[in-house]
Amino acid sequence: MFHLGWFLYEAVQGWGSAEFDPNYGWADPHLHQDMAKRLEEACFDFILLEDLSAIPDTYGASREVYLREAIHAPKFDPAVMAGLMAAATSRIGIIPTLTTSFYPPFLLARQVQTLDLLTGGRVGWNVVTSSSERAALNFGMAGLPEHDERYDIADEYVRLCKRLWDSWEPGAVVADTASGVFADHTKVHEVDFSGAYYSVKGPLNVPPSPQGRPVLAQAGASPKGRRFAARHADIVLTPVNYPPAIKAFRDEIRRLAAEEGRDPEEVKVMAVAFPHICRDEAEAREVRAAMADMPANRVEAWVAQISAITGIDLAVYDLDEPLPAEVNTNGSRGTLDWLRSGGATIREMALRMARQTPDTPMVGTAAQVADEMAAVMEEVGGDGFLIAGPLTPAIVGRIVDDLVPVLQQRGQVRSRYAGTTLRSHLGEF
Numbered sequence: 001m002f003h004l005g006w007f008l009y010e011a012v013q014g015w016g017s018a019e020f021d022p023n024y025g026w027a028d029p030h031l032h033q034d035m036a037k038r039l040e041e042a043c044f045d046f047i048l049l050e051d052l053s054a055i056p057d058t059y060g061a062s063r064e065v066y067l068r069e070a071i072h073a074p075k076f077d078p079a080v081m082a083g084l085m086a087a088a089t090s091r092i093g094i095i096p097t098l099t100t101s102f103y104p105p106f107l108l109a110r111q112v113q114t115l116d117l118l119t120g121g122r123v124g125w126n127v128v129t130s131s132s133e134r135a136a137l138n139f140g141m142a143g144l145p146e147h148d149e150r151y152d153i154a155d156e157y158v159r160l161c162k163r164l165w166d167s168w169e170p171g172a173v174v175a176d177t178a179s180g181v182f183a184d185h186t187k188v189h190e191v192d193f194s195g196a197y198y199s200v201k202g203p204l205n206v207p208p209s210p211q212g213r214p215v216l217a218q219a220g221a222s223p224k225g226r227r228f229a230a231r232h233a234d235i236v237l238t239p240v241n242y243p244p245a246i247k248a249f250r251d252e253i254r255r256l257a258a259e260e261g262r263d264p265e266e267v268k269v270m271a272v273a274f275p276h277i278c279r280d281e282a283e284a285r286e287v288r289a290a291m292a293d294m295p296a297n298r299v300e301a302w303v304a305q306i307s308a309i310t311g312i313d314l315a316v317y318d319l320d321e322p323l324p325a326e327v328n329t330n331g332s333r334g335t336l337d338w339l340r341s342g343g344a345t346i347r348e349m350a351l352r353m354a355r356q357t358p359d360t361p362m363v364g365t366a367a368q369v370a371d372e373m374a375a376v377m378e379e380v381g382g383d384g385f386l387i388a389g390p391l392t393p394a395i396v397g398r399i400v401d402d403l404v405p406v407l408q409q410r411g412q413v414r415s416r417y418a419g420t421t422l423r424s425h426l427g428e429f
């Protein structure tokens, strides 16, 4: 069996595509809540909400394309959205992305612990170090710390959060009305953390949820990022979608996790996928043809998206040439390496980012896509997929109503939740 998560790119859902649903206002939380319920009906493990704390202006040194195409703008606060989606659901996991580069650790640990406790243990944290210089300027910083140092800071940050989450021993909450004792003060401890970057006294002022600590997700792709992910994460996300590359990534994360003294089975590697479920083979052919012929404004939008996460103004380069080899990033390094690999032109990088390359699998009928997913998992060795796509009724409907029932009939994904916490969903198989 394998796990399913949904990757929620937080902007105007479906904007710029035929899937945009005008029946929901773009600022209406019911869209997010209704779609979360639908994914819960399909027994998804979790929904992960991505984030970027700025309106980018990298591409063409302007905010124009980002605002016109609704790329990273508007972007609702993921912790707030997580609360709204959690309130509408009872089993599915909810994982907001929050950054170690800008938020004070006590604030973040408390926010995530609050969500986790109030959902009965269904919350995670997608740990990012951020890749946007523009975002750093929004938090009073002169710029982002250097790429590898961001991971050193994040390492200390996560160790500190774990100490805060553990500052209440199990059984600290007594809640005994007869004796009048709510919490046993001998079981709540200061953390007295003093590191190279942070010092926090503690204890946290929120007790833990039934799953102990919140689940941690991470998507480091550089050598330093992979080591960090293998050390801390319960879920590791990878953008690569070519099966041998997913397998190599997963094998390495498992090897690094073992080196860190962890059981590799505890770490789930999830590959991003965007399945297009079609009525029949004729429609699948049409979808494949349309993919190869992306309209110019969508190409520009995807190139601008790459500019936003790498900090490179790609508007100054020829669309049909590869990015010059000497151009590199202090932002998402591993993602850039993947996008430009094999000498891809900037246009091809955009198609890759949109998962619309001719070799992209997963365009077909539900049965065909289910076959492909099973074959990928067979080759990779397991864990699951992070399905990416606008959260619209049409797109979610095709996954939930067409694809998932086929996967369930074949016993490849769960048909009901065995447990109630996100950690229990991940540990189920």
Ligand SMILES: Cc1cc2nc3c(=O)[nH]c(=O)nc-3n(C[C@H](O)[C@H](O)[C@H](O)COP(=O)(O)O)c2cc1C
Pocket: 007, 049, 050, 051, 052, 097, 127, 128, 129, 130, 131, 218, 219, 220, 221, 222, 223, 224, 225, 226, 237, 238, 239, 272, 331, 332, 333, 334, 335, 386
């Ligand atoms: C599926 C996926 C989701 C991601 N979500 C976010 C996000 O929401 N916010 C963010 O700043 N970075 C996000 N990233 C970027 C990663 O945090 C990380 O910066 C990137 O994978 C590059 O890592 P590296 O610098 O170690 O190569 C995501 C990456 C992937 C693959």
